[in-house]
Amino acid sequence: MTGPLHNRVEQAFAELQSTQAAIVGAQQVLAGTSASVTTRNRALTVTVDAQSRVTEITFHSGAYRSLAPAELGALLVEAISEAQGEVVSKTMGMFQSLLPAGARLESLLAGSFDPDEMVGEALRAAQTPLPGEPGFRKQTTNPNSTEDHDE
Known part of the structure; x- marks a missing residue:
């Protein structure tokens, strides 16, 4: 099988393999991810x-006594919350680049991500002719222009 459709399928498969490898790599990095926060009074x-579980609490002096x-409870809660926020930010940064264009990790985690919309966008993109294919239309450099030009 050769031709534009075959090329698209091969390209999509290569992208899938690349994304899968990136996910495995991110998971390995994530396994060693942690965040530490020292209270303002030290x-x-x-x-x-990486799962936001407290793994260590270190008291630096007898000041906590x-x-x-x-007050001690408030310091612990504040430090734990800040450390959890940092590790979540690191995790989100790691995985955001692996998501499809337009997908936000925050919306996935909040349950507001619409997979139907993503699939619809992917189908529209898959049906768009590529350069060199019949029906390909190149947009002008003026983003406000509604005219397209055949190539």
């Missing part, structure tokens, strides 16, 4: 892993 440091229980 009394303690909290470390969380002079804190009221509520």
Whole structure:
């Protein structure tokens, strides 16, 4: 099988393999990802892993002993939340580049991502003629222009 359709299928398959390899690589990097935050008074440091689980709390001095229980609790909650936010940002940055154009990781995580819209966009793109194919239309350099030119 040769021709434009065959070339598209081969290109799509190559892109799929590349994306799969990138996902595996990102997962391996993610496995070693963590974030650590030291409180502003330097009394303690909290470390969380890629799943936002607290893996370590380090008290740097005996200063925490002079804190009221509520104050120590507030410091811990603040440090844990900040460390979790950092690791989520790192994770999102790692995986955002692997998503299809227009897909936002935030919308996937929030459950507001519309896969039907993504599939519709992909189908429209797949049906668009490529350069050299009959029906290919090149847009002008003026983004406000509604005229297209056949190539």
